[in-house]
Amino acid sequence: MHSLSSFVGLIYQYADTVSFLILSAIGLIIIFGMMGVINLAHGEMMMVGAYTTSFAYYSGIPLIISVILGGLVTSVFGILLERLIIRRFYGQLLSSLVATWGLSLLLSQGALLAFGPQIKTVPTPMGSFSVGELSFSNYRVFLFIFSIFLIIGVWSIFNWTRFGLQARATMENPKMAKALGVNTHRIYALTFGLGAGLAGIAGGLFALTATIGPFYGQSYTPQAFITVVVGGIANIFSGLIASAFSLAAVKTAFVFQYNILIGHVSMLIIAIISIRMMPEGISQWLEQRKS
Amino acid sequence: MSQIKILRSLSNINGKNDLGNNYIFWFFFFLLLLLGLFSPLILSRYQLLNLSNHITNIFLGLSLCLIWGYCGILSLGQSLFLGLGGYTYGIVGINLIETHGNTHVALLMGIIVPIFTAFVLGYLMFFARLKGVYVAILMLVVSLLFETFLNQTAGPGWFVGEAHLGGNNGLGRFSGVIREPPSLIFSFRENTIEFVGSSIQFYYLCFGLALITFLALRLLVNSSFGYKMIAIREDIDRTEALGHNIKLIQLIIFCVGAGLASMSGILYVSWGNFITPDTFGVYNNILPVIWVAVAGRKSLTAALLGSFFISWISQWLNEQGDYALVALGAILLSSMLFAPEGVIVKITQKFSVKLSKQ
Amino acid sequence: MESYILEIKNLSCFFGGVKAIDNVDFSVKSNELRCIIGPNGAGKSTLFKIILGTVKPKSGSVLFYGKDIKKNPTYKRVRSGIGVKFQNISIYNDLTVEHNIRVSLPDYINQNDIKSEGQKILNRLGLQVKLSDRAGSLSHGHKQWLSIGMALAMEPKLLLLDEPTAGMGSEETILTAELVKSLNSEGVTILVIEHDMAFVRELKAPITVLHLGKILAEGTLKDIEKNSNVRNAYLGNN
Numbered sequence: 001m002h003s004l005s006s007f008v009g010l011i012y013q014y015a016d017t018v019s020f021l022i023l024s025a026i027g028l029i030i031i032f033g034m035m036g037v038i039n040l041a042h043g044e045m046m047m048v049g050a051y052t053t054s055f056a057y058y059s060g061i062p063l064i065i066s067v068i069l070g071g072l073v074t075s076v077f078g079i080l081l082e083r084l085i086i087r088r089f090y091g092q093l094l095s096s097l098v099a100t101w102g103l104s105l106l107l108s109q110g111a112l113l114a115f116g117p118q119i120k121t122v123p124t125p126m127g128s129f130s131v132g133e134l135s136f137s138n139y140r141v142f143l144f145i146f147s148i149f150l151i152i153g154v155w156s157i158f159n160w161t162r163f164g165l166q167a168r169a170t171m172e173n174p175k176m177a178k179a180l181g182v183n184t185h186r187i188y189a190l191t192f193g194l195g196a197g198l199a200g201i202a203g204g205l206f207a208l209t210a211t212i213g214p215f216y217g218q219s220y221t222p223q224a225f226i227t228v229v230v231g232g233i234a235n236i237f238s239g240l241i242a243s244a245f246s247l248a249a250v251k252t253a254f255v256f257q258y259n260i261l262i263g264h265v266s267m268l269i270i271a272i273i274s275i276r277m278m279p280e281g282i283s284q285w286l287e288q289r290k291s
Numbered sequence: 292m293s294q295i296k297i298l299r300s301l302s303n304i305n306g307k308n309d310l311g312n313n314y315i316f317w318f319f320f321f322l323l324l325l326l327g328l329f330s331p332l333i334l335s336r337y338q339l340l341n342l343s344n345h346i347t348n349i350f351l352g353l354s355l356c357l358i359w360g361y362c363g364i365l366s367l368g369q370s371l372f373l374g375l376g377g378y379t380y381g382i383v384g385i386n387l388i389e390t391h392g393n394t395h396v397a398l399l400m401g402i403i404v405p406i407f408t409a410f411v412l413g414y415l416m417f418f419a420r421l422k423g424v425y426v427a428i429l430m431l432v433v434s435l436l437f438e439t440f441l442n443q444t445a446g447p448g449w450f451v452g453e454a455h456l457g458g459n460n461g462l463g464r465f466s467g468v469i470r471e472p473p474s475l476i477f478s479f480r481e482n483t484i485e486f487v488g489s490s491i492q493f494y495y496l497c498f499g500l501a502l503i504t505f506l507a508l509r510l511l512v513n514s515s516f517g518y519k520m521i522a523i524r525e526d527i528d529r530t531e532a533l534g535h536n537i538k539l540i541q542l543i544i545f546c547v548g549a550g551l552a553s554m555s556g557i558l559y560v561s562w563g564n565f566i567t568p569d570t571f572g573v574y575n576n577i578l579p580v581i582w583v584a585v586a587g588r589k590s591l592t593a594a595l596l597g598s599f600f601i602s603w604i605s606q607w608l609n610e611q612g613d614y615a616l617v618a619l620g621a622i623l624l625s626s627m628l629f630a631p632e633g634v635i636v637k638i639t640q641k642f643s644v645k646l647s648k649q
Numbered sequence: 650m651e652s653y654i655l656e657i658k659n660l661s662c663f664f665g666g667v668k669a670i671d672n673v674d675f676s677v678k679s680n681e682l683r684c685i686i687g688p689n690g691a692g693k694s695t696l697f698k699i700i701l702g703t704v705k706p707k708s709g710s711v712l713f714y715g716k717d718i719k720k721n722p723t724y725k726r727v728r729s730g731i732g733v734k735f736q737n738i739s740i741y742n743d744l745t746v747e748h749n750i751r752v753s754l755p756d757y758i759n760q761n762d763i764k765s766e767g768q769k770i771l772n773r774l775g776l777q778v779k780l781s782d783r784a785g786s787l788s789h790g791h792k793q794w795l796s797i798g799m800a801l802a803m804e805p806k807l808l809l810l811d812e813p814t815a816g817m818g819s820e821e822t823i824l825t826a827e828l829v830k831s832l833n834s835e836g837v838t839i840l841v842i843e844h845d846m847a848f849v850r851e852l853k854a855p856i857t858v859l860h861l862g863k864i865l866a867e868g869t870l871k872d873i874e875k876n877s878n879v880r881n882a883y884l885g886n887n
Contacts, residue, residue, distance in 0.1 A: 038424050038428065085624070085628070088628060089627075092631075093423050093424050094359075094365045094423055094424075094427070095627055095631055097365065097367070097424065097427055098365075098580055098584045098623065098627055099623070099624055099627040099628070101367070101577055101580065101623070102581070102620050102621070102622075102623030102624035102627060103620070103624055104620070105577060105616060105617075105619060105620030105623065106617060106620030106621055106624060107620075109616040109617040109620060110617050110620075112613075113613055113614070113617060218573060222431070222432050222435050225428050225431075225432065226432060229425055229428060229429070261439070261440065261443060264436070264439065265436065265440070268432065268433070268436055271432075272415060272429070275419065275421060275425065275429065276415055276419045277419075279419045279420055279421055279422075279425070300760070514760075515751070515756070515760065518748060518751050518752055519752060521744065521748070522741060522744070522748075522752040525741045525742075525743060525744060526739055526741055528703070528739070529735075529739040529740075529741070530752065531703075531723050531724050531727075532701060532703075532723060532727060532733055532735070532739075533727060533752055533753050533799065533803065534724050534727035534728040534755075534803055535724055535752075536722075536724050537724065
C-alpha cells in the first residue's frame with residue numbers, strides 16, 4: 001500500500017509539474033514564436049487574469065465563467081498593449097525586452113498601488129481523493145487534463161482555422177504573407193491577444209491554487225521562460241510539449257529523491273545543458289533530424 | 292620614443308567611442324571633479340552617506356554599459372555578480388577579520404568569485420553561440436536561482452565558517468549573535484584604515500575608484516579591442532568573417548563586466564555592513580537596465596551619469612511616496628519608446644547639431 | 650610545379666533540407682582567377698560558406714595549401730589567408746568607414762598607422778570617400794567596394810567574392826572587373842560568384858558552372874556558351 005501511494009504520488013507530481021509548465025509557457029511561446037518578442041510582462045498578464053478571476057468570482061459570477069472572463073479581459077488588454085506599445089519594437093529584440101520589462105514594473109507596481117499587497121484568494125474547487133495515506137487534489141488532475149486539451153485546442157486553431165493558416169504563414173515569412181494579402185498587422189494583434197489570453201487563463205486557473213498579489217506572475221515567469229527557451233520556436237507545439245515533459249521529468253525525479261530546492265536547481269542545470277547542446281531549442285533539433 | 296607612444300595611447304581617453312571629446316565636455320568633467328572633491332566640506336554626514344551609496348551604483352551601471360552598449364550582450368542578471376561579490380566579500384570578511392585584521396583576502400575573493408562565475412557561464416553561453424535574448428534571460432534565471440537558494444538559509448545550520456547566511460534577514464545576522472560583514476579595511480605594516488560607510492574616506496574611495504574606472508574604460512573602448520567589441524555588437528557574423536575570435540572577445544568582456552559589478556557589491560557591503568538575497572532578485576536586476584537604457588547604453592559617460600542621477604532621483608521619489616517604482620517603470624517604457632538610444636545621448640546629439648549649425 | 654591553393658574533394662552538404670552540394674570535386678591553383686556561375690540555388694554561396702567554415706559539410710574534404718581545414722573555426726581560416734565578401738553587402742552601416750576598415754586590418758598594424766593604412770585601401774579601390782563618413786551613407790556601388798576592401802585588408806591569399814557587382818551600373822561593373830584583374834595580377838587567388846555575364850566576359854577568366862549542387866561544366870567562356878547542358882540548365886536565363 002505504501003509503495004502504491006508513493007507511486008501515485010510520483011505520477012501526480014509529474015503531471016502537476018507538466019501542467020504547471022505548459023500553462024505558464026503556452027501564451028509566451030506563441031508570442032515569441034510569432035513576433036520574436038519575449039514579453040517580460042508575461043507574468044503581469046497572468047496577474048491580470050488572476051485578478052479578474054478573483055474579482056469576478058467575488059461579484060457572484062460562477063467559477064468557470066470567472067476564469068474564462070480572466071482570459072478574455074487579459075486578451076483584450078493584450079491587444080491594446082500590442083497596438084499602443086509592443087508593435088513599435090518588432091525586430092528589435094533587446095529593446096523589446098527592456099520595454100516589456102518596464103511595462104512589467106509599471107503593471108505590477110501599479111497593481112500594488114491600486115489594490116494593495118494582496119487580494120482575496122479563490123478557494124480550490126473539486127475536493128480531493130486519497131490513495132493510502134496520501135490525499136491528492138482533484139483540481140490539479142483537472143489542470144493536467146485541461147492543459148493537454150488546451151494544447152490540442154490551440155493547435156487546432158493554428159491548423160484548422162483561417163486565422164491559424166494566416167498566422168502560420170506570417171510566422172514563416174511575413175513579407176510573403178503580406179504580398180499574398182494577409183493583413184499582418186491584424187495577425188500580430190490577434191496573436192498577441194491570443195497569447196495574452198492564454199496567459200490570463202493560466203493566471204485565472206492558478207489563482208485557485210495560490211495567493212494572489214501584484215507579483216503573482218513572477219513566480220511563474222522564470223520557469224515559463226526556461227520552458228520556452230529549452231523548447232525553441234522552430235515548432236512551438238513540439239517544442240512546448242518536449243520541453244515541458246522533459247523538464248518536469250527532471251524536476252519531479254530530483255524533488256522526489258531529495259527536496260524541492262534540489263529539484264529546482266537540477267531543472268535549471270538541465271535547462272542550461274539543453275541550451276548548450278541545442279541552442280535553438282529541442283524543436284529545432286527535432287526539425288533537423290527529420291531532414 | 293616610448294613616451295610618445297604612451298602619450299598617444301593616453302589620448303584614447305579622448306577617443307570617439309564615447310560621448311564627450313571636446314573642450315566643453317572636459318570643462319564640465321573638471322567642474323564635476325571639483326564639486327566631487329569638495330562636497331565632503333559642504334554636505335552633512337547623512338548626505339555624504341547617501342552620495343556614497345549612489346556612487347557605488349556607478350560600477351554596476353558601467354558594467355552593463357560595457358557588455359551591452361559596447362558589445363551587444365544584454366544581461367538581465369548583472370546584479371548576480373554584484374550579489375556574488377558582496378556575499379563572498381562578506382563571508383570571507385567575517386571569517387578572516389579577527390585573524391588578519393584587514394579585508395585584503397575578502398576583497399580579492401569578492402572579485403575573483405564573480406569573475407570565475409562569469410567565466411563559466413560565459414563559456415557555456417558564448418561557445419554555444421547563444422544569442423541575445425537567451426543570454427539575457429538565462430542570466431536573470433541564474434540570478435533568481437541564487438535568490439531562491441539564499442532565501443532558504445535562515446536556519447541555524449547555514450553557516451559558512453563563522454558567517455551565517457541568514458536567509459532573507461541578510462548575511463551575518465543570526466538570532467542574538469550578529470557577526471556583520473566588515474567594512475573595507477586596508478593595512479600596511481602597522482597602519483590600518485577602515486572605510487565605514489558614513490566616513491569621508493569611504494566617500495573618497497568610491498569617488499576615486501569611479502574616476503579611475505571611468506577613465507580606464509574610456510581607454511579600453513577606444514583601443515583596438517574596443518573597436519572589435521563594437522563590431523561584434525553591430526554584426527557578429529561579419530566580425531567573425533574578418534578573422535576575429537568573437538567567442539573569446541565576448542567571454543573576456545563578460546568577465547570584465549562581472550568584475551565591475553562585483554565592485555559595486557563589495558562597496559555596498561562596506562557601506563552598509565549588510566546584504567540580502569533580494570540583491571539577486573528581479574528588481575535589483577532591472578535597476579541597472581533602467582539607468583543604462585534610459586540614459587544611453589552606447590556611451591560610458593551617459594551610463595555613468597544615468598546610474599548616478601537616476602539612482603539619486605529614485606531615492607528622492609521614494610521619500611515622496613509610494614509612486615517611485617511605478618514612475619521608474621513608466622520612465623523606462625517611455626524612454627524606450629521616445630528616445631531608444633537614450634535620453635542623454637539624444638540630448639547630446641541635438642545639442643551638437645545645434646552647435647554645428649552655428 | 651604549380652601548387653593548389655584550394656582543393657575540394659567529394660564534398661557533399663545538406664542545407665535547408667536539400668542536397669546543396671552533391672559530391673563536388675573542385676580545385677584552384679595559386680594565383681588563379683576563376684568565375685563560378687550557375688542558376689539560382691545551384692549551391693554557389695553554400696560552397697563559399699563551406700570554405701569559410703560557417704556551414705559544415707556532411708562529407709568530403711577541404712584542403713587549403715594541402716592542409717585539411719575542416720576542423721578550423723572560421724576566424725582561424727580567415728586569419729590563415731581566406732578573405733570573403735558576402736553576397737549581401739555586410740559592412741557596418743552605422744559605423745564610420747574608418748571603423749569598418751580598422752576592424753578589418755590585421756592586428757600587427759600599429760594604432761597610429763591605421764588612418765594611413767585605411768587611406769591606402771581606399772586609394773587602392775579608387776574610393777573617393779572620407780574615412781569619417783558613415784558607411785551606410787555610401788552609394789550602393791561604393792558599399793560593394795568597401796566590402797571588398799574590408800576583405801582585402803587582411804591581406805588574404807585566397808579571396809572569395811560573392812556577387813561583387815550586384816546592383817551596380819555598367820560603368821562600375823567594368824571598374825570592378827579592372828579592380829579584380831589587377832588584384833589577381835598582384836598575386837591574390839580570386840574566386841568570383843557572378844550572375845552578370847557582362848562582368849564575367851570582362852574578367853576573361855576560366856569558368857566553373859554549378860547546377861543543383863554538381864559541377865556541370867568547366868572551361869573558357871566560349872566553351873561554356875557552346876555547352877548545351879549549360880544552356881538547358883539556364884533555360885532562358887541570359
